[in-house]
Amino acid sequence: MKTLLYILAVGFIGLTACDDTELEDWDSAVLDYSGTYLYQVSDLDGNLLVDYDNEDKLEFYNTSADVANELWIDDHDKVFELRSKFFFDGDASSFASKSIAFADLTNNEKAIVVPEDKPLKLDTITVVARDYIRAAIVEGKIVKNGATTIGENITDSLYVSIVLYSGTVSFKSEAVPVEYRSNPDKEEFQWVLDDVVYDATKDDSYLISGHRYTGFTEDDY
Template sequence: MKKNIIYLWLFIFAFTLNSCDEDIEIWDSNTLDYSGTYFWQLYDETNTDLYIDYDHAIQLLIYNTSDNKENEVWIEDTDHVFPLKSKFLFDGTATSFKSQTLEFDNLFNNELAIENPNTKPTGLNQEVTEDRDYIRSAILDGKILPKAGTTVSGNPVDSLYIKIVLYSGSVKFTSKAVPVELRADPEVEEFDWEYDSATYDNTLDETYVVSGHRKTGFAEDDH
């Protein structure tokens, strides 16, 4: 029995060390000052009219890219308020940043805005163009300020301010052949859409302010 207890404690100790190492790897990020989960409100571009208030389900994720470069992050709206899931390149630091460019052609696609059409193509090299909202976006002004906000329970927390412009227009898709190994029936030829290009319509620009604070992880601070 004593041997079993010793083995059990050794297992727990080893598991704890391994868990700590995993935590260190997760947070070993060159964009740590940006990264986190944020509760947020949505305002008009003057930060006056409130469109969407705090809600537990409405959260914003900011995290590093696979390249783990400084000032290069993903921003994702988990509740699809916009919706938004896009890569951004910033000038500045987490306390004061903005997109390196506002030019549509030099921005990354919003992945949720270029998802394939619902209808399937019936042949190769077919084309379809659809109007899409929020194809790309840029940050006009951003600030993540340490301990400058307050949670619902009164605790100090990092505040978030982002002024974002969203660009809309149309997206073109071209059909491609589905590889044999991915077909529903290997004997039946199958096709699917592939993103081709995006066209910008500057009359559709929308600008908003995202205002909120970092999620602390404590239940009393959640909305």
């Protein structure tokens, strides 16, 4: 028994003495951006539109390519219903979209969800008005230890000036492959994304300010 305990103790010491560079496996090319943030939303005049709420969180995380200044921003269907891929110039301390032109931006995945009603025939087109089809960051910064939470903990602050572009999304019908039909003997159709059209009269701009989520109960809103 003593021998077994000794082996376990030595093994534990060996594990704790391992080179901590192995933690780099958890790194990403956008590590300084990455995380979950609690936030407020104001208009450009500083009028508060949305206050802090523990249910409203923004997540910044790397894409599958895991390259610098390319990341997802996701609000999990809360305030903006936004999940878009962004490409930035700068770094986490001062960043902005490489372009704010609609044509240069990626689609907001939440805005291009296909209609619930299935098409009844082939080559049908339906056009749907959708908000926030694409988005751009005009200015942003994450300041290390730049915020004090309501629980008086120090964490990173977040500031983002965002512009959201709306318009219409068109979908076209196509045949469902036989292997994916609910009834292989009956022809079925499905919607696929066809095009997005920008309406410049529907731009919305907001200021997002907040801080990195700490997870501490004293910081809950």
